[in-house]
């Protein structure tokens with residue numbers, strides 16, 4: 001049985017730990033939260049008293065942490081010095097491209113293989129084991145990670161070298177954030193011009209305006225397939241997480257001098273939306289700003 005240490009058992013990491021156990025891995029879990037550890041125990045994970053204890057002897061380490069500073073701290077100060085030389089390191093957190101590259105280079109300087117493997121799919125996909133992984137790192141490490149990522153996800157894409165997984169993630173989410181706002185304003189304008197939203201949905205879903213934000217995740221209650229709009233925007237992908245990803249995209253763009261006018265506007269709108277107290281609502285609730 002392959003031994004896996006998983007660190008970070010929050011909304012995403014707990015479902016991932018559960019699926020690793022179901023996938024027949026020998027899983028040791030660590031989180032700063034006792035409640036998260038108790039939940040992991042319930043899934044059949046062993047629990048460790050520290051990150052250092054969790055990674056000792058592990059063949060694979062998976063981390064699912066809030067942000068770049070957590071990832072940098074834990075790898076630089078606890079993980080890298082305490083793993084075996086053949087241990088594969090896989091960070092699934094969403095973090096900035098720069099930190100992802102720095103941490104991977106630190107790992108490589110010790111002869112260790114590391115992948116950045118952020119996910120798309122949210123908590124439901126984490127629980128169901130149907131995440132999409134966007135992976136940066138070398139091809140050998142990518143091959144070696146197939147089993148562990150396959151236990152937690154259904155699609156695993158090699159995006160390129162170190163940091164490429166994070167680049168793919170933030171560019172995808174910048175596109176999503178901007179397209180959701182465009183979808184919301186089109187739906188609102190259509191209604192103000194006298195169109196029934198269902199009629200507009202039926203037309204645009206089959207015309208050149210078709211987009212995932214409309215067809216699969218329509219922000220209007222009762223229109224299109226079931227979405228957070230049908231549940232007063234509870235659940236789904238929180239506006240605060242969309243803002244986090246847009247902020248990472250803006251940092252990435254600044255670092256390489258890229259022009260991202262629509263991304264900038266989307267970041268500004270989501271920042272205001274969160275400041276107005278909507279951070280925990282699904283990101284499609286941005287339609288309420290246009291009412």
Ligand code: NAD
Pocket residue numbers: 007008009010011012013030031032033036051064065066067070074092093094095119120121122123236237238241244
């Ligand atoms: P979360 O806040 O629910 O969980 C993070 C966990 O990390 C917490 O349980 C926390 O106690 C733990 N933690 C923090 N520092 C730690 C440390 N030093 N040692 C051990 N444990 C530590 O966050 P989440 O929603 O699970 O998201 C995790 C990552 O996944 C984030 O980077 C997020 O952007 C990304 N993500 C989230 C979603 C989503 O829908 N929630 C979707 C895609 C990607």
